[in-house]
Amino acid sequence: MNRILSIVKKDVIQIFRNRFIAVITFLAIFVYAIIFHVMPSKVEEMYSMGFYFEKGREAVEEQISEEEGVEVVWADDENELKKLVEDEDVQVGLSFTLLEGKPKIVLYTSTQTPEEIREAGDVIAREAAYSLSGYPLNVEFDEVVIGPDLLGEQIPFRNKMRILFVVMILSVEFFALGNLISEEIRKKTADAILVTPVSIPEFMTAKVATGIFLTLSEGILAAFLLNIISFDTVLPFVVLLFLGALLVVAVSFVLGTISRSFLGLTAYGTLFMIVFMIPTFTLIFPGGYSFWIKAVPSYHLIIPLDGIINYGYVLSDYLPEMAYLGSFNIVVLLLGLYVLRRRLT
Amino acid sequence: MEKVILAEKIAYSYNKTLAVDHISFHIDKGEILGFLGPNGAGKTTTIKMLIGLLAPQDGKISVLGMDTAKELNKIQAQIGVCFEEKNLYEEMSAIENLKFFASLFGIKKIDAAALLKKVNLLVEKRQKVASFSKGMKQRLMMARALINYPKVLFLDEPTDGLDPVSARAVRDVILEEKEKGATIFLTTHDMMEADKLSDRVAFINEGKISVIDTPENLKHEYGKRILKIRYRLDGRVEEEELSLEDKDMSKRIDEINSKHSILDMHTEEATLEDIFIKFTGRKLEG
Structure with missing residues (x-):
């Protein structure tokens, strides 16, 4: 030994x-x-979005602001929304305007916005479009986490x-x-x-x-x-x-x-x-x-x-x-x- | 006389090349046996079998009365080995090397300074071995071989390539250990060293021992003692060899002296190398 x-x-x-x-x-x-x-040391779980509504902001403001996991920033005009995205104050910006009486939705992202965030913004925009047009999707959607739910502790x-x-x-x-x-x-x-x-x-x-x-x-x-x-x-x-x-x-x-x-x-x-x-x-x-x-x-x-x-x-x-x-x-x-x-x- | 090392018909092959071919020899207590042979003759393979690094594929070896196949650990506790390669830990100091090897023999307190003094390395005791010259490393290897006060020493080419001062220091240590009663197995291809140090020499070539005897006996039996005379003849220098055993030698010297001018004359003994060549047809070096 x-x-x-x-x-x-x-x-x-x-x-x-x-x-x-x-x-x-x-x-x-x-x-x-x-x-x-x-x-x-922490995962940024909040998804920051900028919104501009040419009309009807009051109708959706409460619903959008209560969305879980989304930090909402309101812009007073489209240029302000673009600036928010450009300065990376928000990850994506959604503009809802009327063009010749027809609703128009524009999704703004910067070159730094990751692909998955861009895609998520796109989904939110489409969901909002259905809601605003008065035809919400006729689907019941539930989210179930298998295993420990790491929301908030990713x-x-x-x-x-x-x-x-x-x-x-x-x-x-x-x-x-x-x-x-x-x-x-x-x-x-x-x-x-x-x-x-x-x-x-x-x-x-x-x-x-x-x-x-x-x-x-x-x-x-x-x-x-x-x-x-x-x-x-x-x-x-x-x-x-x-x-x-x-x-x-x-x-x-x-x-x-x-x-x-x-x-x-x-x-x-x-x-x-x-x-x-x-x-x-x-x-x-x-x-x-x-x-x-x-x-x-x-x-x-x-x-x-x-x-x-x-x-x-x-x-x-x-x-x-x-x-x-x-x-x-x-x-x-x-x-x-x-x-x-x-x-x- | 006690046979401290006894090798009986030992053999070893590398693949199909027979390096050592069923050789037998013994070494008596307190004796130095010089194992002489050119590179590749089988010296290192023989020493490796004697110290337990290789197991003989045939034959039997006993050291200090113990069989190397059965009691190797007991044998290794009582032997000292000085390798041809300078296999020291170069990142460690001289004293660290000695203390480490002493610990492997279970020696807790070792007078490393005395050993280093013996090989003239006391001043450099805390230097890393990497900074040592070849001669210093060899002297440290000798000190390492003595760390356990061995009864038997195995020395593989201990002065090979050394400067005269280091070679002398190593030879002095060998003779000192012999004086103390150690039995020494010495391999070398330096016939002068073998002549100076060995009680007996063995010639090995192509794995076989050609002859074993004392250097004096070999020279007497197989050598030729001659007298060399150089003299001037018609402006040229001529050289003539006369056998000391020749009864007409003095007559011929008188004849040369009367007719020519003798420049010098001296006797020459046969060297071990001459005898080795006679036995094997090969030179010792190379």
Whole structure:
């Protein structure tokens, strides 16, 4: 046990004395933390609309003003409405005028108005047109939210980004641990250790311990800086982080053993990093992904992390994901240990 | 005499290339065995089998009376190894390197300063190894090999490529350890070093040991002692070799001296390299 601890201690010193590794590790953590804190912490749920009615404002003013989730600004003329949109005081403007006795509705949007807001304005304009013309749609419309209704407590974009940041921080360990193993083999320092009473299993256990210790420490530091840890999430987060750390260690064993130089390690490591990052985009762009993403092991880390951290789910809601990730980790770790053992003997 | 290292018909192949071909030898307690051979002869593979980094594919090795296949950890606790490669942790200081390796042997208190003083590195003890010259690294490797006060030392090309000062320092440490009673297995392709340090030498070539004996015996048995005479003949410098065993040698010297002007004359002993070439048909270096 003491021999394993000695190697772990040496490994940690060695990793952080490599300036490149030390810089990318801490830079990643602190830069992501800064980005997180700079991003908006609340979702703007109010939809601001400007209205101008040439006639009949009194008839609709009360109804429109009571519309939920809409901040209404009244304009006294069409030019004032255009100015409101141009200055981005409102997201869209609706003008109701009479042209040769026929009602005319114009929807004003600026070039900065997002497409979904523009479309929403269009729907509101059409609905208003039916109402004003005295022919409301003969349809009963109900809105039912399946799952927690997040109206008023929507997840800010930065909270989704936190998961991406955590996975990126974990992925940096590919380089740190991979390089550590690769150097031990290339520089034959592993030989120097293995002619002492240290056995190959002890040597490999020390490397696994170093990888898990570093990845967990960095993940927990990042969690504090990214406001992830709370009383409710600390335990599930650490459990998931442990599975993530094991995944990183397992892949690093393979990378470190097959890489013949730091350049090779960087190339392989970047490739794995990109593949592991892909599932995080399913959080940022929901719905826009292919079925094969579920085969990427990090998907089964990212989905539970997002659910637990952002939506208050619990670990038991993600048992299949954890089982898949755990099985993958065991298979890759065994493969990594096998190839490393072959290189050492 | 106690046989501290005993190798019996050991063999090792890389894929289908036989690197070590069923060789047998032993080393007595307190003895230095010089393992001489050119690059690729099988020296490093042999040392790797002796220290447990490779398991012999055939044959048996015992070190300090223990079988390497069964009691490797116990053996490794009592041996010191100095590798050919400078496999030190370069981002760590000299003293950190020594303390780390001491901890692997379970040594809690180590007089690292005394070891560094022995190899003339005390002043540089807190310097990162990355800033060391090749000679300094080699001396630190020697200090590392001594960290557990080993009974047996395995030294793989310990002075290869070193400046004369560093080579001398390493040789002094080897002789000092021999004085203390350590048994030493030394691989080298430097015949001068082998001659100076070894009690016996073994010639290895293409995985086989050609001969094992003391340098003196080998020179006496297989070498040729000669006298070289250079003299002036019609304005040219001529050179002639006379065997010291030749009964007519003095007669021939008188003859040259009477007819020509002798410039110089000196005796020459056969070198280990001459004998190696005689056995293997190959030069030691390269």
